[in-house]
Amino acid sequence: MNNRKAELKKQALAARDKQALYGPDMELGGYGMGNGEDKRLKNLSDIPSRLKEASLLAGFQAGEEQRSGSYLQQGENVLYDRVKDIYRNQIEVMQIEEALKKYEWLWDYWWKTVAVDTDKYTAWTELHHRGGYFMRIKRGQKVKMPIQACLLMSENAASQRVHNIVIAEEGSRAEIITGCSTSPKVDEGVHLGVSEFYIHKNAELSFTMVHNWGAAFHVRPRTGIVVDEGGSFISNYILLRPLESLQTNPRAVLRGRGARVRFNSIIHGREHSLIDIGSVIDLQAEESRGESVSRAAVSDEAIVTMRGLLRADTDKTRGHLSCSGLLLSRDAVVDALPQLSVSGAPGADLAHEAAIGPVDEESVQYLMSRGLEREEAESAIIQGFMKVGIEGLPEVLDQLVKNLGRQITESGRG
Amino acid sequence: MLELQNVNVIAEGKPILTDISFKIPDGETHILMGPNGSGKTTLLHAIMGTGNIEIKSGQIIFEGEDITALPTHERARRGIGVAAQRPPVIQELTLATLVDLVKKAGNGAKNVDELVQTMNCGYLMDRRFNVNFSGGEVKRAEFLQLLVQDPKLALIDEPESGVDLDNIAVIGRALHRLLKQEKVLDRHKSGLIITHTGYILEYLNADRGYVLIDGHIACSGNPRDLFEEVEIHGYEGCEQCIRCQ
Numbered sequence: 042m043n044n045r046k047a048e049l050k051k052q053a054l055a056a057r058d059k060q061a062l063y064g065p066d067m068e069l070g071g072y073g074m075g076n077g078e079d080k081r082l083k084n085l086s087d088i089p090s091r092l093k094e095a096s097l098l099a100g101f102q103a104g105e106e107q108r109s110g111s112y113l114q115q116g117e118n119v120l121y122d123r124v125k126d127i128y129r130n131q132i133e134v135m136q137i138e139e140a141l142k143k144y145e146w147l148w149d150y151w152w153k154t155v156a157v158d159t160d161k162y163t164a165w166t167e168l169h170h171r172g173g174y175f176m177r178i179k180r181g182q183k184v185k186m187p188i189q190a191c192l193l194m195s196e197n198a199a200s201q202r203v204h205n206i207v208i209a210e211e212g213s214r215a216e217i218i219t220g221c222s223t224s225p226k227v228d229e230g231v232h233l234g235v236s237e238f239y240i241h242k243n244a245e246l247s248f249t250m251v252h253n254w255g256a257a258f259h260v261r262p263r264t265g266i267v268v269d270e271g272g273s274f275i276s277n278y279i280l281l282r283p284l285e286s287l288q289t290n291p292r293a294v295l296r297g298r299g300a301r302v303r304f305n306s307i308i309h310g311r312e313h314s315l316i317d318i319g320s321v322i323d324l325q326a327e328e329s330r331g332e333s334v335s336r337a338a339v340s341d342e343a344i345v346t347m348r349g350l351l352r353a354d355t356d357k358t359r360g361h362l363s364c365s366g367l368l369l370s371r372d373a374v375v376d377a378l379p380q381l382s383v384s385g386a387p388g389a390d391l392a393h394e395a396a397i398g399p400v401d402e403e404s405v406q407y408l409m410s411r412g413l414e415r416e417e418a419e420s421a422i423i424q425g426f427m428k429v430g431i432e433g434l435p436e437v438l439d440q441l442v443k444n445l446g447r448q449i450t451e452s453g454r455g
Numbered sequence: 456m457l458e459l460q461n462v463n464v465i466a467e468g469k470p471i472l473t474d475i476s477f478k479i480p481d482g483e484t485h486i487l488m489g490p491n492g493s494g495k496t497t498l499l500h501a502i503m504g505t506g507n508i509e510i511k512s513g514q515i516i517f518e519g520e521d522i523t524a525l526p527t528h529e530r531a532r533r534g535i536g537v538a539a540q541r542p543p544v545i546q547e548l549t550l551a552t553l554v555d556l557v558k559k560a561g562n563g564a565k566n567v568d569e570l571v572q573t574m575n576c577g578y579l580m581d582r583r584f585n586v587n588f589s590g591g592e593v594k595r596a597e598f599l600q601l602l603v604q605d606p607k608l609a610l611i612d613e614p615e616s617g618v619d620l621d622n623i624a625v626i627g628r629a630l631h632r633l634l635k636q637e638k639v640l641d642r643h644k645s646g647l648i649i650t651h652t653g654y655i656l657e658y659l660n661a662d663r664g665y666v667l668i669d670g671h672i673a674c675s676g677n678p679r680d681l682f683e684e685v686e687i688h689g690y691e692g693c694e695q696c697i698r699c700q
Contacts, residue, residue: 401545403543406506406527407505407539407542407545408553409505409526409527410503410504410537411553411556411557412532412557412561413556414526415528417556418528421547421552425547425548428547429546
C-alpha cells in the first residue's frame with residue numbers, strides 16, 4: 042500500500058503543472074488552503090444561518106426529513122456526516138479519510154477511474170486533498186430516501202480540494218443529491234473535486250449535482266464512473282449561477298453487459314462565465330447503452346462549449362448524444378461538439394444531434410395569442426427547453442429548472 | 456363585436472391588405488374565402504397582432520376599443536382567440552403544459568378534463584406540442600386550447616385543411632360549441648372563419664361571407680350563395696363578376 046501511495050504522490054508531483062486538455066488554464070498557488078480543523082456539528086440543524094441559506098440553494102435539506110444520510114463540508118472542514126439510524130444497515134456516509142482508515146480495501150478504488158496525473162487539478166487534489174465523502178450503498182439494498190451532500194465555501198480566495206468515492210454494491214439502488222455552493226459575499230475561489238463512482242452488477246444509482254458558485258470561481262470537477270453488468274448510472278447536473286470558469290468532462294466506462302449510463306446537463310451560462318462541459322462514454326460491453334443530453338441557455342457574454350464523445354469497441358452497443366444551445370444574447374457564444382467513434386465494432390449503433398438557435402419568435406407569439414405576456418411566454422419556452430429530452434428529473438431539480446426559466450427572463454437576456 | 460375600418464397592411468415593404476372594412480356584430484359568424492395568397496391569414500394576424508406584418512393605416516375596433524396597437528396578449532385577454540392553420544411545433548412544451556398555461560392566462564376553464572375528452576386529446580397531452588402530430592391531431596389540439604380559452608371572438612384559419620371527415624365532424628362540433636350556436640337567441644359569441652372547402656358550414660350557422668382577392672374584399676353576401684358561385688365559376692369568375700368590379 043505504501044508503495045502505491047508513494048507512486049501516486051510521485052505521479053502527482055510530476056503532473057502538478059500539467060495543463061488540462063480543455064478549458065482555460067489557471068494558477069492554483071494563489072488560493073488559500075485553510076487550517077484543516079474540523080468542527081463537527083452535533084445536529085445538522087445547528088448549521089449557521091448563512092451556510093444554511095447557501096446549502097438550501099444547492100438543494101440541501103438541513104432538516105434531513107426526506108434524506109437517509111447527509112454529508113456537509115465547509116471549505117476544508119467536515120461539519121457533518123451521518124446516516125439516519127433506520128438506514129444504517131443500508132448505507133454508509135463518511136469523510137473519505139476516515140473511510141480509507143476503516144477499510145483497507147477502499148484503496149483498490151482510489152484513483153482507479155480517474156488518473157492522478159490527468160492534469161494539474163487531479164495532481165493538486167492528490168497532493169493537497171482534504172475531505173470529500175465516501176458513500177457506500179450496501180449489497181441488495183434499495184434505499185427509499187436520497188442521500189445528500191453539500192460542499193460549501195465560505196471564505197474568499199480559498200480553494201477546496203476533495204476526493205469522493207461512491208460505491209453502489211451489487212443489486213443496490215439509491216439516489217444521491219449533492220450541491221456545491223458559496224456563502225453570501227464569497228465570490229472568488231477554486232473548487233477541485235475528484236469523484237469516482239463504482240456501479241456494481243445490477244446496481245442503480247441516480248446522482249444529481251447542483252452547482253451554485255460565486256462570480257469569480259474556477260471549478261474543475263474530475264469524474265470517473267465504471268458500470269458493471271446490468272448496472273445503471275444517471276447523472277443530472279445543473280449550473281445555476283455565473284462563475285469565472287468551469288471545465289469538466291466526466292468519463293463513464295460501461296464494462297459489463299447491459300450496463301447503462303445517462304448524463305443530463307442543464308446550464309445557464311451568464312455574465313462572463315466560461316463553461317466547457319462534456320462527457321465521454323466508453324461502450325465496452327455488449328448490450329450497453331449510453332446517452333448524453335446537454336441543454337445550455339446562454340446570455341450576456343457567456344461562452345459555453347458542450348462536448349460529447351461516444352466510443353464503442355464492441356458490437357451490440359448503442360449510444361446517443363444530444364447538445365442544444367439557446368442563444369439569449371447577441372454576444373453569447375455556444376459551441377456544440379458531439380463526437381462519435383467506433384473501432385472494430387461493425388454492429389455498434391451511435392448517433393448524435395446538435396442544435397443552436399434563439400427562442401423561436403413564432404412560438405412566443407403563439408403563446409401570446411393565448412394570453413401570455415411576452416416574458417411569460419419566453420420563460421415557459423426556456424423552462425421547457427431545459428428539459429427537452431431529459432426524462433425523470435428529481436423533484437428538487439425540476440423545481441430549480443422552473444426557477445431558472447423565471448430567473449432568466451426576469452434578469453433579462455443580456 | 457369587431458370592426459375594421461380601412462385597414463391597410465404591409466409585409467416586408469409590400470402591401471398585402473388594402474382598405475379592409477367590415478363589421479362582425481355580437482353573436483354573428485362570418486366566413487372569409489379567397490384564392491391562395493389573397494391575404495386571408497394575414498387578416499387574422501392583423502386582428503390578433505401576430506406575424507411579421509405592419510398595419511400602415513386604419514383601425515381595428517374590438518368591443519368599442521381601438522386595439523390596433525395593443526400587444527397580442529392584451530387582445531387575447533380582452534377575448535380574441537385564434538386557431539391557426541399551421542400552428543408552430545413547440546418541442547419545449549407538452550400539450551398538457553400548454554393547456555395549463557392557457558388556463559392560467561385566461562379565466563381558467565373549470566372543465567378542462569371534459570374538454571380534453573371531447574376533443575379526444577387525452578393521449579396527446581404528454582406529447583411535445585405538434586411534434587409528429589397528424590393533421591387531425593393538430594386541429595384538435597388547437598380547438599382544445601380555444602375551448603379552454605373560451606374567447607368572445609374566435610378567429611379560425613381553415614379548420615378543415617389536412618383533416619379527414621371524422622375529424623372534421625369533431626372540429627365542427629367544437630366550433631358549434633365554441634360559438635355557442637346551440638342558442639338561437641341571445642347569441643354573443645362571434646367568429647371569423649377562413650374556409651376553402653365550405654365543409655365546415657355544415658356545422659354552423661354563418662351569417663355573412665367575404666371574398667378576398669389580391670388583398671381587398673371583392674365581394675360579400677350570404678356565405679352559402681358565395682360558395683355556390685365560387686364552385687361554379689371559380690375565383691377567376693368572381694373577379695370578373697360585375698358586382699365585384
